Amino acid sequence: MASSGRLKPGEKGKIRVDVNIRGKFGQIMKTIQVVTNDPERRQTTLSVKMLVKDLIHMKKYKAAEIFSGACKICHLDRGRSRKGHDLYVNDCMMCHSAGKSALELGAMRTKTREEVAKAVREGVQKTSMPGWDAKHGGPLSEDEIRGLIDYIRPVSINSKN
Numbered sequence: 660m661a662s663s664g665r666l667k668p669g670e671k672g673k674i675r676v677d678v679n680i681r682g683k684f685g686q687i688m689k690t691i692q693v694v695t696n697d698p699e700r701r702q703t704t705l706s707v708k709m710l711v712k713d714l715i716h717m718k719k720y721k722a723a724e725i726f727s728g729a730c731k732i733c734h735l736d737r738g739r740s741r742k743g744h745d746l747y748v749n750d751c752m753m754c755h756s757a758g759k760s761a762l763e764l765g766a767m768r769t770k771t772r773e774e775v776a777k778a779v780r781e782g783v784q785k786t787s788m789p790g791w792d793a794k795h796g797g798p799l800s801e802d803e804i805r806g807l808i809d810y811i812r813p814v815s816i817n818s819k820n
Contacts, residue, residue: 674691674693674705676689676707678707679711683711684711685710685711686708686710686711687707687708687711688706688707688708689707689709690705690706690707690762690770691704691705691706691707692704693705700757712811713760721789721796726789726798733742733753735750735798737749737790738751742802742803742806742807743807743810746803746806746810747764747807747810747811752764754787754788755767761786761787761788764811766810768811768812770812771812772812773806774807775811776804776808777806779791779792779804779807780792780795780797781795791807792803792804800812
């Protein structure tokens with residue numbers, strides 16, 4: 660919501676705009692309608708671009724932190740006892756959907772099965788993607804990991820990997 664203050668003709672001032680950024684991060688844009696007393700231009704639209712930083716997720720976390728404490732509610736509990744598509748939707752999609760910090764599913768599907776398997780098992784260096792297998796501090800069994808890999812990068816008839 661923008662402020663409703665008035666400016667005299669030719670006067671400069673500030674327009675205060677409040678934006679609800681709950682649940683949003685990354686580049687966002689908002690438009691503001693400004694009503695004027697100019698008979699030729701009764702209304703004008705201002706566009707505001709902003710970069711919303713998700714302060715919770717900016718820190719580089721270790722797998723042990725992501726899979727325990729408050730983080731595990733979103734990053735572990737939802738996908739517990741699920742496999743493949745259900746596991747992806749409940750534990751992975753929150754980071755791997757449009758506009759988020761990690762590769763989208765379509766981009767991951769351009770990788771080889773070996774690349775996907777390595778990323779899922781070991782994590783991806785210099786990103787917030789942890790290793791999901793027990794050897795790397797993660798909670799997933801080998802069966803769950805295989806199901807996730809099969810969903811992300813299905814074996815195609817025409818592909819060797």
